[in-house]
Amino acid sequence: MSSAISVIVPPASGRRETVAVLLAALIVVLSATGFIALHRDTATATSLPHWQVDLRSGLNAAEQGLTADLLLAADEMPYLDQVTPEALAAEGLPPFFADATATARGGHHWQLIETTDAQGWLGQPAAKEVAGAMLMRIAGETPTIWLHRDGAASTSALDDAALIAAGWRQVITRFDASVTRKDDQH
Amino acid sequence: MTARGPGIAIQNLSLTLGRTEVLSGVDMTVAPGSIHALVGPNGGGKSSLIRCLLGQMPHRGTVSLNWPARPGRIGYVPQALQFDAGLPMTVGDFLGTLDGNRPGFLKPRRATRDLVEAQLARVGMAGKSGRRMGALSGGERQRVLMAQALEPAPDLLILDEPMSALDESGGAIFAEVMQSLRRDGVTVLWIEHDLLAVRRLADHVTGLARRVIFDGQPEAMLDADRVLDLFSQRSAVA
Numbered sequence: 001m002s003s004a005i006s007v008i009v010p011p012a013s014g015r016r017e018t019v020a021v022l023l024a025a026l027i028v029v030l031s032a033t034g035f036i037a038l039h040r041d042t043a044t045a046t047s048l049p050h051w052q053v054d055l056r057s058g059l060n061a062a063e064q065g066l067t068a069d070l071l072l073a074a075d076e077m078p079y080l081d082q083v084t085p086e087a088l089a090a091e092g093l094p095p096f097f098a099d100a101t102a103t104a105r106g107g108h109h110w111q112l113i114e115t116t117d118a119q120g121w122l123g124q125p126a127a128k129e130v131a132g133a134m135l136m137r138i139a140g141e142t143p144t145i146w147l148h149r150d151g152a153a154s155t156s157a158l159d160d161a162a163l164i165a166a167g168w169r170q171v172i173t174r175f176d177a178s179v180t181r182k183d184d185q186h
Numbered sequence: 187m188t189a190r191g192p193g194i195a196i197q198n199l200s201l202t203l204g205r206t207e208v209l210s211g212v213d214m215t216v217a218p219g220s221i222h223a224l225v226g227p228n229g230g231g232k233s234s235l236i237r238c239l240l241g242q243m244p245h246r247g248t249v250s251l252n253w254p255a256r257p258g259r260i261g262y263v264p265q266a267l268q269f270d271a272g273l274p275m276t277v278g279d280f281l282g283t284l285d286g287n288r289p290g291f292l293k294p295r296r297a298t299r300d301l302v303e304a305q306l307a308r309v310g311m312a313g314k315s316g317r318r319m320g321a322l323s324g325g326e327r328q329r330v331l332m333a334q335a336l337e338p339a340p341d342l343l344i345l346d347e348p349m350s351a352l353d354e355s356g357g358a359i360f361a362e363v364m365q366s367l368r369r370d371g372v373t374v375l376w377i378e379h380d381l382l383a384v385r386r387l388a389d390h391v392t393g394l395a396r397r398v399i400f401d402g403q404p405e406a407m408l409d410a411d412r413v414l415d416l417f418s419q420r421s422a423v424a
Contacts, residue, residue: 004252005256006252007251009240009241009249009250011243011244011246
């Protein structure tokens with residue numbers, strides 16, 4: 001018959017399935033590679049100006065702890081009648097309250113500095129090798145933390161220019177450098 | 187009547203499973219539209235040959251189906267159907283699932299039910315569609331398997347010992363079905379132990395014991411010497 005058709009029965013084998021699985025795996029790997037190649041993003045770590053210091057990499061543990069406590073204390077202050085260091089210590093608020101932790105963090109002595117448009121809480125350490133001098137400035141509603149590694153530092157002006165000129169560095173938090181990456185800015 | 191079934195050409199077919207050589211160098215031809223019987227001892231490779239034909243074995247050699255036009259439908263009646271006897275599946279469920287597109291747990295369409303009844307009537311089991319599959323006797327189960335292979339109408343029908351559990355009336359029905367398949371020009375490859383039935387119904391017979399022992403017309407081939415040769419140890423180890 002002219003239209004006859006002959007079909008060879010193939011032996012049973014997993015060859016086709018093997019090829020299909022390998023092909024599928026290859027497609028997955030290639031598309032993943034392609035995706036990564038197309039979405040490559042180089043993390044640019046912004047370098048800090050000389051008058052700023054990174055909280056994570058620039059401060060030691062005692063200074064980091066003090067910074068955190070100061071910022072928490074700033075949240076409490078609007079609800080208090082008095083915000084002198086003595087009053088804050090009487091409330092039991094760290095880091096103003098002199099306890100074992102405060103001693104371990106350098107035993108800072110706190111004083112309140114007031115100017116026309118800002119308030120500052122200056123802490124000078126008893127043990128300079130443990131932590132530097134810390135300053136929390138509240139201008140308006142935003143607290144900023146400043147650090148001076150020379151423990152004897154003191155200031156009467158609280159504006160940026162004066163603080164920078166006196167060698168204070170602002171503690172800032174950066175979100176662009178991940179904790180898994182080495183930050184060699186400092 | 188022109189044959190609508192395919193011719194089958196098997197050339198140098200060998201099959202080794204593990205270290206057992208099941209078939210070696212089998213050459214065999216099945217004419218289109220003929221009833222071709224395969225006889226041989228147990229373990230002679232008859233069922234394996236059929237599974238090679240169905241593409242289920244890692245065989246060597248060539249198996250080709252030569253269809254008269256485009257590839258048609260292959261019907262297969264296995265030697266036995268393995269399922270749990272407690273399975274709550276009726277004969278109607280079984281055939282209806284194979285016939286229709288509807289899932290078995292839904293009530294089948296009227297047309298499907300009618301078709302199932304017609305199928306059962308063809309194998310002498312009319313009115314038994316409500317019987318549970320597990321409750322069927324061996325012969326009845328074989329008839330059901332036969333019924334499923336006949337609908338939709340196959341062009342090539344492969345039977346693996348369809349009569350092994352059939353009673354006398356079942357045998358008669360089977361003979362009738364075979365005659366009608368022959369009239370329709372369907373190619374039938376048929377494994378059988380009942381040599382008398384083979385002589386009565388088959389057009390061609392091949393004796394298989396790992397290799398082809400004999401091949402020819404049943405009347406000429408099925409004589410005492412050849413059959414003794416086929417079923418004796420000698421042929422199996424030769």
